[in-house]
Amino acid sequence: MKKTILITGSTDGIGKLAALKMAKEGHQVYLHGRNADKLEKVIAELKHKSGNEDIDGFVADFSDLGQVHKMAKEVSAKISALDVLINNAGVFKSQHPITQDGYDIRIVVNYFAPILFTNAILDIIQKSKEPRIINLSSAAQSSVSLDLLNGNITMSDQEAYAQSKLAILMWSFYLAQQESNIAVVALNPGSLLNTNMVREAYGRFWSSADKGADIIYDLALIKPIAEMDGKYFDNDRGEFGPAHADAYNAEKVLNLIQNTEDIVNAG
Ligand SMILES: NC(=O)c1ccc[n+]([C@@H]2O[C@H](COP(=O)([O-])OP(=O)(O)OC[C@H]3O[C@@H](n4cnc5c(N)ncnc54)[C@H](OP(=O)(O)O)[C@@H]3O)[C@@H](O)[C@H]2O)c1
Numbered sequence: 001m002k003k004t005i006l007i008t009g010s011t012d013g014i015g016k017l018a019a020l021k022m023a024k025e026g027h028q029v030y031l032h033g034r035n036a037d038k039l040e041k042v043i044a045e046l047k048h049k050s051g052n053e054d055i056d057g058f059v060a061d062f063s064d065l066g067q068v069h070k071m072a073k074e075v076s077a078k079i080s081a082l083d084v085l086i087n088n089a090g091v092f093k094s095q096h097p098i099t100q101d102g103y104d105i106r107i108v109v110n111y112f113a114p115i116l117f118t119n120a121i122l123d124i125i126q127k128s129k130e131p132r133i134i135n136l137s138s139a140a141q142s143s144v145s146l147d148l149l150n151g152n153i154t155m156s157d158q159e160a161y162a163q164s165k166l167a168i169l170m171w172s173f174y175l176a177q178q179e180s181n182i183a184v185v186a187l188n189p190g191s192l193l194n195t196n197m198v199r200e201a202y203g204r205f206w207s208s209a210d211k212g213a214d215i216i217y218d219l220a221l222i223k224p225i226a227e228m229d230g231k232y233f234d235n236d237r238g239e240f241g242p243a244h245a246d247a248y249n250a251e252k253v254l255n256l257i258q259n260t261e262d263i264v265n266a267g
Contacts, residue, residue: 002028003221004073005220006030006032006079006086007019007029007031008088008117011034011042012042012196013195013212014088014189014212016046019212021217022221023054023215028055029046029055030057030058030079031043031046032060034061036059039059043055043057051132051185054134058236059071062108064099064101065101065112069116072120072121076120079121080124082121083129083132084133085121085133086220087133088216089113091105092197102151104151104154107149107164110167111171112260114168122179123265126182131184132225133175133183133185135172136189137166137168138161138165141162141166142159142244143166143246148163149260166244169186169244170246171260172186174254176229177230185230185233185266187215187232188222189215189216190206190207190215191207192207193205193209193212194207214233
């Protein structure tokens with residue numbers, strides 16, 4: 001059956017590869033990127049490679065929550081029912097690690113933005129018969145400092161990234177509990193896959209980017225919902241769980257979500 005799918009951060013890396021795979025099977029695919037020219041080129045490329053004209057896209061720099069909010073409005077105006085949302089856009093290294101609002105860019109792009117975006121389009125996701133949300137985490141997971149979250153301190157690229165990736169995982173578990181009719185899964189797509197992010201961060205890679213795209217595709221379209229809802233899939237192990245202990249600590253999850261909502265709702 002033809003599905004309507006939106007993948008954030010799909011102008012490159014595993015998001016782009018997953019989008020192509022889905023487009024080749026005739027699904028309606030919405031891309032997202034921060035650069036309008038690059039997005040237009042990728043839409044044209046994927047249409048050409050897939051032979052599917054049902055590909056469109058949205059532009060927003062996720063380091064600016066105002067742009068995330070604006071994009072959510074555009075998405076809601078254009079899409080009546082969204083079957084699959086893949087919160088994939090992510091950053092590790094940046095020339096400007098602190099955003100204009102004074103937060104760490106990993107926290108904003110990898111954590112605040114997907115929460116703001118998802119919450120703002122929940123009604124069109126709920127209109128799908130079998131909705132799924134896939135949240136990109138990582139094997140890199142480190143206890144979240146509220147001082148980092150609030151922009152009071154700075155940290156190394158690796159530490160800020162690992163905290164943002166545990167944060168989205170904790171929120172993913174929380175969202176799964178809140179939204180019983182949506183299948184929500186957190187995903188480590190595999191470590192050191194061959195993408196720009198990894199080459200820039202480490203100068204080397206372990207596995208092909210296809211490994212990450214294939215598991216995104218599988219969770220988005222193939223895996224039975226009952227098997228994945230509320231879980232964490234670790235593609236280094238090729239199976240579900242376990243995640244960092246903080247993700248199973250209800251008090252820590254609630255504390256994180258309360259602090260997050262204050263910031264995201266003010267943005
Ligand atoms: N590769 C791995 O080994 C690995 C491992 C664990 C988790 N992950 C996660 O998988 C996801 C995809 O990563 P990837 O490896 O495919 O990286 P990538 O090739 O660098 O792709 C990242 C995507 O996010 C977009 N993006 C970056 N900053 C953005 C911003 N400020 N606003 C909007 N979009 C932005 C990029 O846009 P541009 O095209 O403009 O750059 C690109 O489309 C990330 O969430 C990452 O943390 C990857």
